[in-house]
Amino acid sequence: xxxxxxxxxxxxxxxxxxxxxxxxxxxxxxxxxxxxxxxxxxxxxxxxxxxxxxxxxxxxxxxxxxxxxxxxxxxxxxxxxxxxxxxxxxxxxxxxxxxxxxxxxxxxxxxxxxxxxxxxxxxxxxxxxxxxxxxxxxxxxxxxxxxxxxxxxxxxxxxxxxxxxxxxxxxxxxxxxxxxxxxxxxxxxxxxxxxxxxxxxxxxxxxxxxxxxxxxxxxxxxxxxxxxxxxxxxxxxxxxxxxxxxxxxxxxxxxxxxxxxxxxxxxxxxxxxxxxxxxxxxxxxxxxxxxxxxxxxxxxxxxxxxxxxxxxxxxxxxxxxxxxxxxxxxxxxxxxxxxxxxxxxxxxxxxxxxxxxxxxxxxxxxxxxxxx
Amino acid sequence: xxxxxxxxxxxxxxxxxxxxxxxxxxxxxxxxxxxxxxxxxxxxxxxxxxxxxxxxxxxxxxxxxxxxxxxxxxxxxxxxxxxxxxxxxxxxxxxxxxxxxxxxxxxxxxxxxxxxxxxxxxxxxxxxxxxxxxxxxxxxxxxxxxxxxxxxxxxxxxxxxxxxxxxxxxxxxxxxxxxxxxxxxxxxxxxxxxxxxxxxxxxxxxxxxxxxxxxxxxxxxxxxxxxxxxxxxxxxxxxxxxxxxxxxxxxxxxxxxxxxxxxxxxxxxxxxxxxxxxxxxxxxxxxxxxxxxxxxxxxxxxxxxxxxxxxxxxxxxxxxxxxxxxxxxxxxxxxxxxxxxxxxxxxxxxxxxxxxxxxxxxxxxxxxxxxx
Numbered sequence: 001x002x003x004x005x006x007x008x009x010x011x012x013x014x015x016x017x018x019x020x021x022x023x024x025x026x027x028x029x030x031x032x033x034x035x036x037x038x039x040x041x042x043x044x045x046x047x048x049x050x051x052x053x054x055x056x057x058x059x060x061x062x063x064x065x066x067x068x069x070x071x072x073x074x075x076x077x078x079x080x081x082x083x084x085x086x087x088x089x090x091x092x093x094x095x096x097x098x099x100x101x102x103x104x105x106x107x108x109x110x111x112x113x114x115x116x117x118x119x120x121x122x123x124x125x126x127x128x129x130x131x132x133x134x135x136x137x138x139x140x141x142x143x144x145x146x147x148x149x150x151x152x153x154x155x156x157x158x159x160x161x162x163x164x165x166x167x168x169x170x171x172x173x174x175x176x177x178x179x180x181x182x183x184x185x186x187x188x189x190x191x192x193x194x195x196x197x198x199x200x201x202x203x204x205x206x207x208x209x210x211x212x213x214x215x216x217x218x219x220x221x222x223x224x225x226x227x228x229x230x231x232x233x234x235x236x237x238x239x240x241x242x243x244x245x246x247x248x249x250x251x252x253x254x255x256x257x258x259x260x261x262x263x264x265x266x267x268x269x270x271x272x273x274x275x276x277x278x279x280x281x282x283x284x285x286x287x288x289x290x291x292x293x294x295x296x297x298x299x300x301x302x303x304x305x306x307x308x309x310x311x312x313x314x315x316x317x318x319x320x321x322x323x324x325x326x327x328x329x330x331x332x333x334x335x336x337x338x339x340x341x342x343x344x345x346x347x348x349x350x351x352x353x354x355x356x357x358x359x360x361x362x363x364x365x366x367x368x369x370x371x372x
Numbered sequence: 373x374x375x376x377x378x379x380x381x382x383x384x385x386x387x388x389x390x391x392x393x394x395x396x397x398x399x400x401x402x403x404x405x406x407x408x409x410x411x412x413x414x415x416x417x418x419x420x421x422x423x424x425x426x427x428x429x430x431x432x433x434x435x436x437x438x439x440x441x442x443x444x445x446x447x448x449x450x451x452x453x454x455x456x457x458x459x460x461x462x463x464x465x466x467x468x469x470x471x472x473x474x475x476x477x478x479x480x481x482x483x484x485x486x487x488x489x490x491x492x493x494x495x496x497x498x499x500x501x502x503x504x505x506x507x508x509x510x511x512x513x514x515x516x517x518x519x520x521x522x523x524x525x526x527x528x529x530x531x532x533x534x535x536x537x538x539x540x541x542x543x544x545x546x547x548x549x550x551x552x553x554x555x556x557x558x559x560x561x562x563x564x565x566x567x568x569x570x571x572x573x574x575x576x577x578x579x580x581x582x583x584x585x586x587x588x589x590x591x592x593x594x595x596x597x598x599x600x601x602x603x604x605x606x607x608x609x610x611x612x613x614x615x616x617x618x619x620x621x622x623x624x625x626x627x628x629x630x631x632x633x634x635x636x637x638x639x640x641x642x643x644x645x646x647x648x649x650x651x652x653x654x655x656x657x658x659x660x661x662x663x664x665x666x667x668x669x670x671x672x673x674x675x676x677x678x679x680x681x682x683x684x685x686x687x688x689x690x691x692x693x694x695x696x697x698x699x700x701x702x703x704x705x706x707x708x709x710x711x712x713x714x715x716x717x718x719x720x721x722x723x724x725x726x727x728x729x730x731x732x733x734x735x736x737x738x739x740x741x742x743x744x
Contacts, residue, residue, distance in 0.1 A: 049543075050469075050471040053472070061416055061426065064424050064436070064478060068484060072521040099422040109438075142437060148525070153525060157529040
């Protein structure tokens with residue numbers, strides 16, 4: 001749990017405020033400011049004026065992205081501790097910066113929270129956010145707090161900078177390019193299933209497992225839980241793909257491989273052919289879906305929230321250095337085709353079928369809600 | 373009402389989707405993209421990739437700010453039509469850019485909305501947002517849509533650029549500086565009171581007035597309603613104050629003069645003395661609060677959402693050109709003092725009292741909620 005500040009000697013209060021409604025927005029944000037590390041050189045003016053002011057490198061482009069985590073849609077406060085909410089809200093946005101090959105610089109958070117929220121819960125959330133921003137080389141530079149008559153919502157914006165004047169776009173893939181994905185697929189979605197079945201990570205870091213699931217492969221369950229609760233944006237890989245002109249197109253996997261592959265192909269005006277047997281499905285998905293007697297493929301294709309990079313490559317030799325030195329594995333899963341051929345999946349059985357853009361769309365009924 | 377797109381010849385549907393749950397996020401956003409005007413030269417990559425990519429002027433600083441409008445806190449869908457929600461969400465952020473003396477460049481919106489939202493309502497909201505962004509010289513460059521199990525929330529981020537390498541901060545005021553405010557005070561808060569009493573603006577632009585209020589000054593009621601529903605950020609004034617080095621400190625009035633004056637003085641480490649008789653209270657506040665037999669001063673000091681600029685000036689002669697040519701009046705309301713003297717109000721009766729930082733804090737009980 002976060003430490004919630006010192007009692008002030010000059011105060012007439014003898015008890016620390018425990019609810020935000022006792023402290024107010026301005027005094028809460030003043031406490032947040034006290035917890036910020038020394039900002040990086042790009043921050044001219046951080047939290048506390050009307051806007052943040054950044055001094056970005058002159059030859060670089062400015063990247064900006066925004067994404068929100070909503071209670072009851074993306075997380076439950078019951079299963080995701082505040083520190084992880086803060087960490088994840090930054091990570092999912094940094095993943096978008098990674099997909100462009102950029103580096104994050106400034107983080108802003110707009111927090112909507114019930115009026116009776118506790119100071120310690122919110123400070124823990126801010127601590128997670130500040131800690132994640134620092135780990136990724138960025139600073140918290142702005143934000144605002146607002147009451148919510150509904151669920152908590154954590155909306156984060158990240159401003160970043162390109163590297164060497166370049167960005168990775170979705171639209172550069174051409175027929176003949178190879179298609180790669182980083183990491184393993186489906187772990188986050190499997191982690192969510194396990195969370196919903198009562199598996200949890202205690203604040204101490206130990207795994208809590210309901211009796212009915214104790215015979216399953218618990219180390220794999222923990223990997224899946226961590227992938228869901230604390231995803232890691234692939235900033236180093238994005239930087240490598242961009243700076244060395246390795247990738248012709250790139251997207252991060254937020255809504256599932258199938259849907260995000262459709263998006264990349266649509267932006268590039270191409271088709272693609274993916275090999276089922278090549279997909280790097282996370283062993284936790286294989287094991288736990290095996291126990292459930294359900295096909296792991298759906299989780300890997302449509303589970304969402306992988307936050308891996310999906311990218312296309314023309315000269316595959318350029319990947320050699322990453323294979324030797326990179327901090328995450330990459331896997332060739334197929335190739336780009338002409339647009340007329342559509343998006344196809346070559347199955348293990350040797351047949352081919354159209355790969356539907358199934359995945360996480362907030363408003364289409366079949367997806368259902370995450371986190372509930 | 374917005375036009376909701378052409379029926380597609382290739383579709384098996386014969387009826388246009390009316391709910392977002394029939395259309396989905398990707399297809400909805402594709403329609404939004406079709407409605408965007410040609411972007412400005414700073415937009416390298418707009419809506420539709422992982423991040424927006426901007427090419428900001430090299431000698432300028434990057435400004436970034438985020439602020440949200442939440443249904444039930446800042447607005448009611450019953451009284452604020454979607455087009456005004458979109459316009460206002462941009463305006464309140466642009467007001468922060470104005471307070472720094474900057475210019476808005478890119479707008480991002482994170483929209484949380486109930487799953488059964490209608491396509492036409494949301495398109496009208498986007499139309500308002502796009503229209504306001506264009507009017508202010510900015511482009512919609514990013515955003516995301518997300519289901520909300522609670523109220524609608526419209527979270528906007530604006531990225532802007534400084535002018536001539538300068539920004540207006542809150543912290544430059546010194547004892548002896550004059551304190552100025554733009555426009556008139558309290559109109560927005562009075563407009564909210566009138567809205568809550570049943571006064572409304574029809575889509576046609578005509579005023580709807582309940583019988584009990586018909587004998588009041590209706591043109592002033594309409595001015596107050598418009599100030600609340602469709603505030604105008606003071607970008608030209610901010611530019612003048614910044615480019616000509618006129619203001620020593622500046623803040624925009626979002627939470628009421630009293631609270632925002634405290635913020636400016638705290639940031640600058642100074643006190644201040646304000647003259648009640650000098651305050652430019654909006655005539656609609658004087659008239660309608662007069663009818664209610666309530667003091668107009670509270671509305672002017674603590675009403676909030678004025679979106680005027682409060683600024684301090686050392687060499688008042690530099691304001692002459694604005695007085696001649698500016699598009700909004702400015703009024704001298706007091707002067708900066710030493711911090712030891714606190715924040716004081718000189719009343720009409722000739723006495724002086726401490727000016728409490730009363731105003732809009734989301735989490736402090738006395739404020740109550742706006743919009744409900």
